Amino acid sequence: MSTKKIIILAVVFIIVICGSIGFYMFNKTFKNIANANPDIIVSDDQIFSEFEKNETTATKKFVTGDPIIEVSGVIAEITQNADTTTTIVFQNPAKYTGDISCTIVKTDVEKTKKLKQREKVTIKGQCSGMQELIDKEVILIRCIICDNK
Numbered sequence: 001m002s003t004k005k006i007i008i009l010a011v012v013f014i015i016v017i018c019g020s021i022g023f024y025m026f027n028k029t030f031k032n033i034a035n036a037n038p039d040i041i042v043s044d045d046q047i048f049s050e051f052e053k054n055e056t057t058a059t060k061k062f063v064t065g066d067p068i069i070e071v072s073g074v075i076a077e078i079t080q081n082a083d084t085t086t087t088i089v090f091q092n093p094a095k096y097t098g099d100i101s102c103t104i105v106k107t108d109v110e111k112t113k114k115l116k117q118r119e120k121v122t123i124k125g126q127c128s129g130m131q132e133l134i135d136k137e138v139i140l141i142r143c144i145i146c147d148n149k
Helices: 003-027 044-053 055-062 106-112
Strands: 040-043 069-080 086-090 098-104 120-132 136-145
Touching: 040 044, 044 055, 044 069, 044 098, 044 136, 055 120, 069 098, 086 106, 098 106, 098 120, 106 136
Parallel strands: 040 069, 098 136
Antiparallel strands: 069 086, 069 120, 086 098, 120 136
């Protein structure tokens, strides 16, 4: 077989693999967070503390396998973003240099309008890990507001 045919077959193989991965990701279903029981129940202080102590271990616990996490904390800020999403940021205990940011699903945006700063709230969502730009930030996505406890 000529080198040209081998290169063409390799390119076709790579395209098929990439297309298969793309198709899988496009059609991947997400857990129905609103109806599911949480896999992990934690306070805002506990989850941030675990990420600050050992990010690798915390990532395995809170991110790997997409567990549903229920987090309770006190609201520091509610932000309406330009892309029509809403983010709730929990108050940061003074001992940490960062916060927890929760992006609320569009179906729960109306519930956020009833919430106020310094109010305790429980949120259920999935953790996508910790990022560090200016300060550390634990990110929760696809969040819903639970009945206040």
